[in-house]
Amino acid sequence: MLDLYGYTYSVYAWIARLVLHEKGVGYRWVEVNPFADDMDPDYLATHPFRRVPALADGDFVLYETGAITRYIDEKFPGPRLQPAAPCARARLNQILSVIDGYAYRPLVRQVFSHGVMRPRFAWPADPDQVARGLAASKRVLDALDRLADGGEFLVGPDLSLADLHLAPMLSYFCEAEAGRRALDAHAALRRWFESVIQRPAFRDTRPALPAATAARV
Numbered sequence: 105m106l107d108l109y110g111y112t113y114s115v116y117a118w119i120a121r122l123v124l125h126e127k128g129v130g131y132r133w134v135e136v137n138p139f140a141d142d143m144d145p146d147y148l149a150t151h152p153f154r155r156v157p158a159l160a161d162g163d164f165v166l167y168e169t170g171a172i173t174r175y176i177d178e179k180f181p182g183p184r185l186q187p188a189a190p191c192a193r194a195r196l197n198q199i200l201s202v203i204d205g206y207a208y209r210p211l212v213r214q215v216f217s218h219g220v221m222r223p224r225f226a227w228p229a230d231p232d233q234v235a236r237g238l239a240a241s242k243r244v245l246d247a248l249d250r251l252a253d254g255g256e257f258l259v260g261p262d263l264s265l266a267d268l269h270l271a272p273m274l275s276y277f278c279e280a281e282a283g284r285r286a287l288d289a290h291a292a293l294r295r296w297f298e299s300v301i302q303r304p305a306f307r308d309t310r311p312a313l314p315a316a317t318a319a320r321v
């Protein structure tokens with residue numbers, strides 16, 4: 105049985121869970137809060153950068169979400185989530201890189217975290233981070249909208265790791281009303297998003313966020 109180390113609200117842990125569900129692979133969830141001051145120091149042996157997720161397949165321990173999801177796809181049966189053709193595979197890897205390199209910080213760490221999550225937990229939040237995240241998200245959404253090119257999936261005719269890497273991040277971004285409006289301005293990406301969030305695996309793995317307060321971004 106696989107062990108997946110993750111934090112309930114972690115968007116990257118959600119991505120790993122989503123891939124496991126789409127592949128139909130069973131796993132044991134091990135809750136680790138990387139933001140907690142009292143996080144088990146032994147976890148650093150699993151993930152020296154103190155992040156989640158990490159995956160243990162017996163003695164084989166892996167961290168970095170893109171490595172984990174590719175491993176799951178390649179090791180286990182179920183639908184193939186990476187195309188074989190070089191151009192399509194390169195496009196998938198490009199999209200994963202764009203998401204990790206340019207989307208995660210503004211969409212999740214700035215807009216979602218400071219605009220939605222922190223206020224809901226009554227943690228200190230910085231509206232300037234939200235504003236800067238929204239400003240930076242425009243270039244990211246523009247690029248992803250061009251890459252989405254109007255199809256049902258981001259890469260070719262089939263679901264791929266690109267869809268499963270992006271959907272959780274956009275979902276968190278859209279928890280902020282301003283994020284939702286920003287996505288609405290990107291027709292191809294919005295159509296793709298509305299379709300992919302209907303998938304049972306997406307709904308089954310979606311973290312239950314704390315209730316919204318009256319204040320909305």
Ligand SMILES: N[C@@H](CCC(=O)N[C@@H](CS)C(=O)NCC(=O)O)C(=O)O
Nearest residue numbers: 114115116138155156157168169170
């Ligand atoms: N490059 C890592 C990023 C993982 C990551 O940043 N996870 C967040 C939770 S979504 C985390 O552990 N954050 C803890 C922190 O920033 O201290 C991956 O691809 O897995």
